[in-house]
Amino acid sequence: MIVVMKQKATDLMIQSVAERIESLGLKAHVIVGTERTVIAAIGEKRNGEQETLSGLDEVDKVVPILAPYKIASLETKGEPTTVRTRGLVLGGGHVGVIAGPCSVENEDQILESARAVKAAGATGLRGGAFKPRTSPYSFQGLKEEGLKLLAAARDETGLAVVTEVMTPQHVDLVGRYADVLQIGARNMQNYHLLQAVGETETPVLLKRGPSAAIDEFLLAAEYILDQGNPNVVLCERGVRTFETHTRFTLPLATIPYLRERTHLPIVIDPSHGTGIASLVPPMAAAAVAADCDGLIIEVHPDPTEALSDGAQSLTPDQFAETMARCRAVAEALGRSF
Numbered sequence: 001m002i003v004v005m006k007q008k009a010t011d012l013m014i015q016s017v018a019e020r021i022e023s024l025g026l027k028a029h030v031i032v033g034t035e036r037t038v039i040a041a042i043g044e045k046r047n048g049e050q051e052t053l054s055g056l057d058e059v060d061k062v063v064p065i066l067a068p069y070k071i072a073s074l075e076t077k078g079e080p081t082t083v084r085t086r087g088l089v090l091g092g093g094h095v096g097v098i099a100g101p102c103s104v105e106n107e108d109q110i111l112e113s114a115r116a117v118k119a120a121g122a123t124g125l126r127g128g129a130f131k132p133r134t135s136p137y138s139f140q141g142l143k144e145e146g147l148k149l150l151a152a153a154r155d156e157t158g159l160a161v162v163t164e165v166m167t168p169q170h171v172d173l174v175g176r177y178a179d180v181l182q183i184g185a186r187n188m189q190n191y192h193l194l195q196a197v198g199e200t201e202t203p204v205l206l207k208r209g210p211s212a213a214i215d216e217f218l219l220a221a222e223y224i225l226d227q228g229n230p231n232v233v234l235c236e237r238g239v240r241t242f243e244t245h246t247r248f249t250l251p252l253a254t255i256p257y258l259r260e261r262t263h264l265p266i267v268i269d270p271s272h273g274t275g276i277a278s279l280v281p282p283m284a285a286a287a288v289a290a291d292c293d294g295l296i297i298e299v300h301p302d303p304t305e306a307l308s309d310g311a312q313s314l315t316p317d318q319f320a321e322t323m324a325r326c327r328a329v330a331e332a333l334g335r336s337f
């Protein structure tokens with residue numbers, strides 16, 4: 001249920017209603033809006049709470065939340081969520097770009113990547129240190145050494161570091177270096193991991209599982225939000241279909257579809273979404289045209305030598321051209337880039 005407070009409700013009144021909600025065995029999530037404050041009362045439905053809460057003096061009305069995802073739903077929060085960390089801004093009419101290699105490989109590679117993507121206008125640096133690989137024999141990442149190299153690249157460039165965390169046990173470690181914790185597609189329904197990142201305040205980039213339905217994707221986001229971390233960014237990275245020409249199939253209709261249901265920022269990953277470098281620039285531009293809040297793009301100083309995902313990685317020059325193309329689309333639509 002959403003408990004809509006009266007416009008003149010003071011902080012004290014809001015707190016007392018939140019306490020009342022908790023005393024009914026529900027969880028209270030206070031959402032402060034520009035017009036008024038609402039409190040999402042979340043928990044298993046029983047009888048009588050709606051009447052009890054709507055009878056309170058400070059409360060204007062109580063409305064049920066119809067969507068299965070409660071905090072992520074537009075019904076609960078009508079204003080877009082903007083996630084900011086360092087110079088990276090995702091949401092609220094701004095398109096933020098995260099770019100860098102699939103994996104951190106060595107100091108020169110990550111520094112060169114960071115300088116190049118920054119020069120082209122990116123504000124986030126991606127790079128995996130803990131890599132979820134399909135084969136146990138593939139490069140698994142530099143682990144903490146990779147995190148240190150990412151931090152060094154951030155120190156030099158000021159870019160926000162986006163890197164994957166694969167297990168709840170590593171959330172503290174990765175969180176010491178990352179500005180954004182990435183939850184990989186393979187882990188979208190790893191509920192203990194979702195809860196562990198939900199207990200932090202670090203922004204989370206949640207990737208859609210390749211066979212997850214949208215409701216499952218939003219319910220995965222809900223696991224993070226439910227633990228108190230409001231800084232969740234949704235990332236469409238392609239789904240598995242009968243098609244074998246591309247690595248995955250990238251459904252851009254996800255953007256307007258999610259937009260009608262959630263206030264969370266929506267990022268598109270055209271690199272994993274296609275698996276083919278030449279397809280990345282047009283799909284990135286199309287994603288901006290379809291109103292995404294951000295892009296995450298793989299860029300490598302020499303894709304032919306990459307230890308992972310070289311076939312879908314752009315060279316620094318190709319990335320700079322892609323940025324120019326996306327910027328033109330964003331400006332044509334009156335969005336900042």
Ligand code: PEP
Pocket residue numbers: 102128132183184185186207237272
């Ligand atoms: C990645 O970003 O390099 C990655 C492994 O992505 P995904 O989890 O979407 O496959």
Ligand code: MN
Pocket residue numbers: 102103272298308309
């Ligand atoms: Mn990759």
